Amino acid sequence: xxxxxxxxxxxxxxxxxxxxxxxxxxxxxxTTMFWYRQFPKQSLMLMATSNEGSKATYExxxxxxxFLINHASLTLSTLxxxxxxxxxxxxxxxxAAGGMDGDTQYFGPGTRxxxx
Amino acid sequence: xxxxxQMEGPVTLSEEAxxxxxxxxxxxxxxxxxxxxxxxxxxxxxxxxxxxxxDKGSNKGFEATYRKETTSxxxxxxxxxxxxxxxxxxxxxxxxxxxxxxxxxxxVLVKP
Numbered sequence: 001x002x003x004x005x006x007x008x009x010x011x012x013x014x015x016x017x018x019x020x021x022x023x024x025x026x027x028x029x030x031t032t033m034f035w036y037r038q039f040p041k042q043s044l045m046l047m048a049t050s051n052e053g054s055k056a057t058y059e060x061x062x063x064x065x066x067f068l069i070n071h072a073s074l075t076l077s078t079l080x081x082x083x084x085x086x087x088x089x090x091x092x093x094x095x096a097a098g099g100m101d102g103d104t105q106y107f108g109p110g111t112r113x114x115x116x
Numbered sequence: 117x118x119x120x121x122q123m124e125g126p127v128t129l130s131e132e133a134x135x136x137x138x139x140x141x142x143x144x145x146x147x148x149x150x151x152x153x154x155x156x157x158x159x160x161x162x163x164x165x166x167x168x169x170x171d172k173g174s175n176k177g178f179e180a181t182y183r184k185e186t187t188s189x190x191x192x193x194x195x196x197x198x199x200x201x202x203x204x205x206x207x208x209x210x211x212x213x214x215x216x217x218x219x220x221x222x223x224v225l226v227k228p
Contacts, residue, residue: 002162004159006159031213032213034215034216041223042220042221043205043218043219043220043221044160044205044218046215046216049215051213093159093160095160095216097212097213098213102212102213103148103167103209103211103212103213103214104148104150104162104165104209105162105209105216106162107152107159107160107161107162108159109158109159110157110158110159112157
């Protein structure tokens with residue numbers, strides 16, 4: 001149980017375009033989802049926390065107009081990187097928490113974004 | 117604020133060696149503690165967790181005991197395999213739905 005999927009697993013886009021990444025909890029209802037960014041050989045950096053049906057809470061320094069997060073249902077959250085630039089290239093990982101095991105975050109496999 | 121400190125890597129071992137990765141934490145309350153493992157190019161997988169003092173989490177031969185008196189949650193495995201090569205993250209969470217505070221990660225390389 002507690003499986004989280006992400007789609008796509010990798011994406012290459014041109015500078016100036018927008019990219020949407022989906023995060024789904026497949027076998028549980030996720031009341032809270034988290035989005036992280038990870039640079040090579042570094043730890044995860046939390047970008048934002050989202051609760052189903054409400055606005056996401058962004059960490060300091062994360063541009064909310066650039067990284068749009070939607071948590072429309074208890075099983076789906078999306079991250080849209082708007083007007084992507086090469087510096088947005090990174091590994092983006094989501095996690096989900098909920099249910100009886102609510103203190104545990106289960107992570108998706110990650111999405112590698114490359115902006116040309 | 118909360119913080120997690122874990123030993124820096126890389127840690128290089130031979131197969132069947134004993135592995136210890138130290139993790140200490142600072143928290144204002146009574147956090148839950150976690151070890152996650154990340155294989156190359158993948159997301160994080162929950163390895164084990166402990167939710168209160170003296171709890172022992174275990175999975176796949178790995179163990180860690182929640183030591184409140186020393187604010188530690190050291191990860192151990194008695195006999196590592198090449199397939200255990202990965203990055204290991206220690207983390208804490210103060211409440212359900214709360215964000216995780218991660219350590220910096222420890223890269224482990226097991227050689228045949």
